Amino acid sequence: EDKVVQSPLSLVxxxxxxxxxxxxxxxxxxxxxLWYKQEKKAPTFLFMLTSSGxxxxxxxxxxxxxxxxxxxxxxxxxxxxxxxxxxxxxVTGGADGLTFGKGTHLIIQP
Amino acid sequence: xxxxxxxxxxxxxxxxxxxxxxxxxxxxxxxxxxxxQDPGLGLRQIYYxxxxxxxxxxxxxxxxxxxxxxxxxxxxxxxxxxxxxTSLYFCASSWAGRMGDTQYFGPGTRLTVL
Numbered sequence: 001e002d003k004v005v006q007s008p009l010s011l012v013x014x015x016x017x018x019x020x021x022x023x024x025x026x027x028x029x030x031x032x033x034l035w036y037k038q039e040k041k042a043p044t045f046l047f048m049l050t051s052s053g054x055x056x057x058x059x060x061x062x063x064x065x066x067x068x069x070x071x072x073x074x075x076x077x078x079x080x081x082x083x084x085x086x087x088x089x090x091v092t093g094g095a096d097g098l099t100f101g102k103g104t105h106l107i108i109q110p
Numbered sequence: 111x112x113x114x115x116x117x118x119x120x121x122x123x124x125x126x127x128x129x130x131x132x133x134x135x136x137x138x139x140x141x142x143x144x145x146x147q148d149p150g151l152g153l154r155q156i157y158y159x160x161x162x163x164x165x166x167x168x169x170x171x172x173x174x175x176x177x178x179x180x181x182x183x184x185x186x187x188x189x190x191x192x193x194x195x196t197s198l199y200f201c202a203s204s205w206a207g208r209m210g211d212t213q214y215f216g217p218g219t220r221l222t223v224l
Contacts, residue, residue, distance in 0.1 A: 034212070034213075041217060041218065042200055042215035042216060042217050042218055043153070043200070043215050044215070045212045045213070045214075048212060088152070088153065090153075098143065098155060098158075098213065099155070099169070100145075100152050100153035100154070100155075101152060102150065102151065102152035103152055103153075
């Protein structure tokens, strides 16, 4: 059974801090890993990672995948209160579906 | 505007009364999927569809049915809803789920079964 584990489950930091969110996975026939941001509505797409060691970057957010150690990290630098959200990690693998982790609830305090 | 729409957005119903949540996308996506989101359990896939007339079970299909008669629509049917199906439901679509393509999510349907 495919499995995605995110850590920490919850994180509170101050504005301006840098945070690292973790996602580890066990999946047969791994195809891709995706990161989503969910505020009080539907998840919105952040990154899709398929190759090890290649960093994807969008503004203050970046992510990298390690297919050997089966994990990914999502970094957010110079955090802002608007970064407060639940960050979801998901993988596609053996079946054609998508398996999500439980998410990391990030709170940025002013 | 490219989007995934769901209806209704909120629904309160009683045990055993059949209901359908509609999902429609205007992006000509082949892949569509239904998820439920529950506190502490995250997003779990219910059913997905790779294309018209092709549907497959996800992780939690019990108590649900789907159909894919047209490419743009993927309704979720609860024949006899029960209180444990109280949840937040999301529909999503993408070009081809097999490649892990970006999934676009609908706004969600909050269902309460009394």
